Amino acid sequence: MSKKLSRTTGVIRTQKRTEFAEHSEPMFLTSSFVFESAEHAASVFAREQEGFVYSRYTNPTVDLFTDRLALMEDAEAGIATASGMSALLAICMMHLNPGDHVLCSRDVFGTTRGLFGNLLSRFGIDTNFVPLCDADAWRERLSDRTRLLVLETPSNPLGDVADIALMAEIAHERDALLLIDNCFCTPALQQPLALGADLVMHSATKYLDGQGRCLGGAVLGSAELIAPLDDFLRVAGPALSPFNAWVMAKSLETLELRMQAHSRGALQVAEWLQEHPRVEQVHYVGLPTHPGHGLAKRQQSDFGGVLAFEIKSTLEDAWACMDRIKMLSITPNLGDTKTTIGHPASTTHARLSDDEKLESGIKPNLIRLAVGLEDPQDIIADLAQSLDDSD
Numbered sequence: 206m207s208k209k210l211s212r213t214t215g216v217i218r219t220q221k222r223t224e225f226a227e228h229s230e231p232m233f234l235t236s237s238f239v240f241e242s243a244e245h246a247a248s249v250f251a252r253e254q255e256g257f258v259y260s261r262y263t264n265p266t267v268d269l270f271t272d273r274l275a276l277m278e279d280a281e282a283g284i285a286t287a288s289g290m291s292a293l294l295a296i297c298m299m300h301l302n303p304g305d306h307v308l309c310s311r312d313v314f315g316t317t318r319g320l321f322g323n324l325l326s327r328f329g330i331d332t333n334f335v336p337l338c339d340a341d342a343w344r345e346r347l348s349d350r351t352r353l354l355v356l357e358t359p360s361n362p363l364g365d366v367a368d369i370a371l372m373a374e375i376a377h378e379r380d381a382l383l384l385i386d387n388c389f390c391t392p393a394l395q396q397p398l399a400l401g402a403d404l405v406m407h408s409a410t411k412y413l414d415g416q417g418r419c420l421g422g423a424v425l426g427s428a429e430l431i432a433p434l435d436d437f438l439r440v441a442g443p444a445l446s447p448f449n450a451w452v453m454a455k456s457l458e459t460l461e462l463r464m465q466a467h468s469r470g471a472l473q474v475a476e477w478l479q480e481h482p483r484v485e486q487v488h489y490v491g492l493p494t495h496p497g498h499g500l501a502k503r504q505q506s507d508f509g510g511v512l513a514f515e516i517k518s519t520l521e522d523a524w525a526c527m528d529r530i531k532m533l534s535i536t537p538n539l540g541d542t543k544t545t546i547g548h549p550a551s552t553t554h555a556r557l558s559d560d561e562k563l564e565s566g567i568k569p570n571l572i573r574l575a576v577g578l579e580d581p582q583d584i585i586a587d588l589a590q591s592l593d594d595s596d
């Protein structure tokens with residue numbers, strides 16, 4: 206075939222068949238690999254010849270996952286890690302040094318905040334947390350020591366949107382790197398590297414797996430920025446298990462379809478919630494009334510599966526509403542076929558002070574939904590009985 210395959214096809218057809226001519230991809234559950242001779246071993250160890258050595262470094266199934274994800278993110282190179290957090294740690298350990306400064310969005314995953322605020326600060330790396338959408342605040346906080354800018358867009362759980370191209374411009378004014386955590390959109394909906402970001406990271410645990418089974422992470426970017434991360438895997442060891450890699454590589458074949466369905470379902474639920482008399486406000490970036498809608502429309506191909514809503518009441522009522530839910534799962538995970546419901550103020554964002562919660566819009570009556578792949582009418586029916594019962 207002369208025509209370049211589309212991305213949709215490319216992901217499905219990226220595969221290196223073995224001598225057994227299997228149709229589906231095999232899983233290489235092996236910790237090490239065999240050499241033809243002592244000389245062959247020496248030459249692969251010295252990296253004079255390509256070859257697999259040991260699954261802490263590389264593994265064919267893990268490579269399948271990274272190759273497919275790199276294709277989707279339009280990245281030159283990538284690494285896979287045991288979790289999303291170890292993907293972030295790999296970036297920090299290899300691209301930061303003591304004395305460096307980081308700017309991180311205030312509205313990032315709670316543990317990301319903890320990594321910068323509690324752990325890296327002990328190693329001489331200091332971080333300022335900045336409001337996601339306030340580009341001037343990011344510019345003002347930049348210094349000659351700033352090496353890395355970190356953000357998630359759309360944010361969790363309110364769906365605030367940052368202009369990735371603008372943020373890349375700001376980072377590059379000082380030769381800093383822009384890192385986007387692309388967990389919520391996945392490359393099916395947003396490709397940050399094409400918009401100017403230097404690195405993309407994933408918690409593959411979420412939509413890339415998509416069925417709540419495995420932990421995993423990944424980093425994608427230029428070969429130059431990824432090469433040191435390969436070394437990190439070797440010396441620090443947070444390798445992705447080949448089993449998890451197999452699950453996730455197969456899941457990537459359906460990622461685009463799943464993200465479209467998550468987005469469609471979330472929009473239906475958001476539109477229904479918006480009309481409900483017990484609902485004060487709905488935060489879903491797919492609604493034209495959301496402040497980030499226009500920008501998201503330009504830089505994303507759809508709006509994703511996460512939304513939040515405030516019920517007209519207090520914390521006690523928000524909890525009571527959740528307790529009346531029959532089908533949806535009360536669990537912090539997201540990016541699953543099963544819809545999940547959570548109360549950010551007392552779980553994912555519980556560690557923030559009251560002032561920080563207020564700044565980030567995490568009110569006591571806020572409920573988050575990560576819309577799964579059930580029939581949206583059944584999700585709506587469950588919410589309806591739970592909201593209608595409240596007085």
Ligand SMILES: *Cc1c(COP(=O)(O)O)cnc(C)c1O
Pocket residue numbers: 288289290291314316317357386388389407408409410411420421422
């Ligand atoms: C879950 C999550 C992480 C952490 O990923 P793990 O796989 O749980 O380590 C990082 N960023 C975002 C946005 C997440 O949702």
